[in-house]
Amino acid sequence: MMISRRFKIGCLMTLLVGFCLSIGFVFGILAHQAWKKKTEEPAFMKWVVMTQLKKLELSPEQQSKVEKRVDAAVSELLTFRTDAMKQIWSIIERASEELNADLSPAQQEKWRKIRPKRPAEKP
Numbered sequence: 001m002m003i004s005r006r007f008k009i010g011c012l013m014t015l016l017v018g019f020c021l022s023i024g025f026v027f028g029i030l031a032h033q034a035w036k037k038k039t040e041e042p043a044f045m046k047w048v049v050m051t052q053l054k055k056l057e058l059s060p061e062q063q064s065k066v067e068k069r070v071d072a073a074v075s076e077l078l079t080f081r082t083d084a085m086k087q088i089w090s091i092i093e094r095a096s097e098e099l100n101a102d103l104s105p106a107q108q109e110k111w112r113k114i115r116p117k118r119p120a121e122k123p
Contacts, residue, residue, distance in 0.1 A: 042074050042075075042078060045074045045077070046070055046071065046074050049070050049073075049074075050066075050067065050070060053066055053070075089118045092116055092118075093118065096111075096115050096116065099111070100112075100115075
């Protein structure tokens with residue numbers, strides 16, 4: 001049985017399209033992770049706000065006042081996020097300990113291996 005040239009080209013095109021889609025998917029995930037990490041940086045937060053405020057055509061005096069307020073707000077948001085994450089992890093750890101009390105020794109050993117662990121704190 002002979003495979004037609006048209007069938008071979010169709011198969012190759014299908015493989016090529018599948019390959020391109022999978023590469024695009026991987027790059028999309030990597031780009032999203034990089035963007036997400038960048039948006040958590042204080043400098044990026046300030047840049048976003050200041051870019052929007054440029055549309056107001058502020059005077060130099062207003063610009064300096066607004067910039068100080070934006071810096072204070074970004075600092076406050078970072079403090080809030082840090083405190084919120086500490087509270088979230090204390091709740092998770094408390095719930096984990098309560099769950100551990102209801103488990104058999106064998107289950108406790110398995111739970112110790114798979115339970116959520118607090119990430120290392122950023123400096």
